Amino acid sequence: MTYGLGMLLDAGLVLVADTRTNAGVDNVSSYRKLHCLAHGPDREIHVACSGSLSASQAALGILLEGHRPDGEAIPALEGAGSMFAVAGIVGEALREANRRIDQALAPVRKAAACMLVGGRVGDGPPRLFLVYEEGNFIECKSDAPFLQIGETKYGRPILDRTIRPSTPLPGAVKIALLSFDSAMRSNLAVARPLDMMVMPSDRRQPTFVTRIEKDDPYFNTLSARWSDLLVEATMAVPDPDFMCAGVAARPLSVVAVTSGT
Amino acid sequence: MTYGLGMLLDAGLVLVADTRTNAGVDNVSSYRKLHCLAHGPDREIHVACSGSLSASQAALGILLEGHRPDGEAIPALEGAGSMFAVAGIVGEALREANRRIDQALAPVRKAAACMLVGGRVGDGPPRLFLVYEEGNFIECKSDAPFLQIGETKYGRPILDRTIRPSTPLPGAVKIALLSFDSAMRSNLAVARPLDMMVMPSDRRQPTFVTRIEKDDPYFNTLSARWSDLLVEATMAVPDPDFMCAGVAARPLSVVAVTSGT
Numbered sequence: 001m002t003y004g005l006g007m008l009l010d011a012g013l014v015l016v017a018d019t020r021t022n023a024g025v026d027n028v029s030s031y032r033k034l035h036c037l038a039h040g041p042d043r044e045i046h047v048a049c050s051g052s053l054s055a056s057q058a059a060l061g062i063l064l065e066g067h068r069p070d071g072e073a074i075p076a077l078e079g080a081g082s083m084f085a086v087a088g089i090v091g092e093a094l095r096e097a098n099r100r101i102d103q104a105l106a107p108v109r110k111a112a113a114c115m116l117v118g119g120r121v122g123d124g125p126p127r128l129f130l131v132y133e134e135g136n137f138i139e140c141k142s143d144a145p146f147l148q149i150g151e152t153k154y155g156r157p158i159l160d161r162t163i164r165p166s167t168p169l170p171g172a173v174k175i176a177l178l179s180f181d182s183a184m185r186s187n188l189a190v191a192r193p194l195d196m197m198v199m200p201s202d203r204r205q206p207t208f209v210t211r212i213e214k215d216d217p218y219f220n221t222l223s224a225r226w227s228d229l230l231v232e233a234t235m236a237v238p239d240p241d242f243m244c245a246g247v248a249a250r251p252l253s254v255v256a257v258t259s260g261t
Numbered sequence: 262m263t264y265g266l267g268m269l270l271d272a273g274l275v276l277v278a279d280t281r282t283n284a285g286v287d288n289v290s291s292y293r294k295l296h297c298l299a300h301g302p303d304r305e306i307h308v309a310c311s312g313s314l315s316a317s318q319a320a321l322g323i324l325l326e327g328h329r330p331d332g333e334a335i336p337a338l339e340g341a342g343s344m345f346a347v348a349g350i351v352g353e354a355l356r357e358a359n360r361r362i363d364q365a366l367a368p369v370r371k372a373a374a375c376m377l378v379g380g381r382v383g384d385g386p387p388r389l390f391l392v393y394e395e396g397n398f399i400e401c402k403s404d405a406p407f408l409q410i411g412e413t414k415y416g417r418p419i420l421d422r423t424i425r426p427s428t429p430l431p432g433a434v435k436i437a438l439l440s441f442d443s444a445m446r447s448n449l450a451v452a453r454p455l456d457m458m459v460m461p462s463d464r465r466q467p468t469f470v471t472r473i474e475k476d477d478p479y480f481n482t483l484s485a486r487w488s489d490l491l492v493e494a495t496m497a498v499p500d501p502d503f504m505c506a507g508v509a510a511r512p513l514s515v516v517a518v519t520s521g522t
Contacts, residue, residue, distance in 0.1 A: 153414030157443035161488040162495055170500040182418035210503045218501050227422040229494035234423055237486055239431040240479050242471045
């Protein structure tokens with residue numbers, strides 16, 4: 001499966017992807033899914049992929065070679081005047097890659113990829129987009145300052161409760177790692193190493209990428225400490241009144257099934 | 262959809278279910294899905310249902326009437342000698358209900374229900390089972406002291422990190438409510454009111470059921486306080502080294518797509 005997460009904060013952009021790919025639990029391997037498509041003074045473009053690995057690699061191949069498999073040129077990322085235009089070009093490549101692979105696999109099964117595209121062009125601020133399988137896309141806005149692809153559910157509760165546009169980058173990175181930890185605990189199709197890209201809004205600070213390895217001691221400590229803190233937080237919240245000893249909050253009776261009450 | 266959660270702890274059994282049913286987001290209503298099937302000195306049996314409401318109501322109807330729609334008798338819950346036997350009888354009723362409804366709906370769509378069955382028979386301790394759509398079932402054991410049905414993913418991370426067989430009942434109830442809060446934040450198909458049953462292992466304490474209404478002040482406070490505690494906990498964990506100012510953890514380059522590194 002995979003899990004990809006993008007956060008667009010006042011302080012900058014964070015993109016994270018795991019590396020697990022699988023064709024069943026008996027056929028598992030590790031592939032980078034966070035890629036840098038452009039890195040220069042006028043543009044930085046990064047993508048995180050989920051779904052069919054062959055589809056996402058085909059889309060990236062189209063983008064980097066600048067033409068479809070049939071030879072027809074696609075617009076160059078280097079010439080895009082905005083991140084909106086970049087998302088459109090990535091969408092075009094992804095739609096073409098998904099269409100070809102889906103046609104080939106149609107008798108057997110469905111396969112497609114989708115992507116998070118983040119970066120900046122010219123003097124613009126960092127922007128973040130989710131490009132769907134069909135090539136259409138949405139942009140991340142401050143009402144919901146993150147976007148997810150792949151195994152999105154297990155990792156989402158902590159994001160809903162803690163990520164705000166004002167969250168500082170170090171805090172956002174910790175929350176991103178905890179979100180991945182939640183996904184990895186419950187879904188074997190998400191696993192370390194994780195790849196992370198952090199692009200501060202402040203241009204004086206450099207963008208950087210890092211890899212969290214399988215045995216990363218910081219990640220292990222974060223995960224263990226977090227579990228302890230959750231248990232402590234549970235105890236810090238007062239017990240509900242109805243748990244006071246001996247209180248039967250409602251008399252017991254065999255419920256009529258169809259009453260709906 | 263719905264979300265149903267059962268926890269089997271040293272201190273007792275907790276069963277919780279929401280009440281939302283829907284046939285699309287434009288057709289939403291509220292039905293009790295936590296039912297008491299037997300309540301007496303020698304047995305207490307409770308079920309939480311998810312999936313097709315017509316299928317779960319049909320299965321409960323078969324159980325309470327004691328025979329299938331074709332008149333063939335099924336074993337009575339009152340005569341079951343153990344919770345294992347109870348789970349088998351519930352499974353038989355559920356399989357029959359699902360088979361009939363699935364046959365009727367087969368040209369249009371698939372529909373079936375599944376159930377959590379908890380309670381105790383005779384002098385035995387509380388036990389908890391998950392009965393699948395086909396009527397087969399698994400029992401909750403201490404390695405994983407909870408079972409879920411329906412919208413299981415959003416509410417699971419907090420369970421994985423905090424629920425242990427030794428968790429006291431008040432703490433387990435709080436964690437159950439937080440698990441439901443997580444599911445409700447992200448999935449409109451899970452909603453209050455919630456129904457909850459708590460059966461202490463200590464027989465001197467009564468079993469009770471309660472309903473958490475839409476405007477329950479304790480639940481609202483718990484949810485808000487929890488979000489604050491999570492943000493505080495995030496700050497309490499040290500920042501990763503690679504977030505120290507100016508550290509580029511890895512030089513940036515446009516990544517070759519097919520390298521896999």
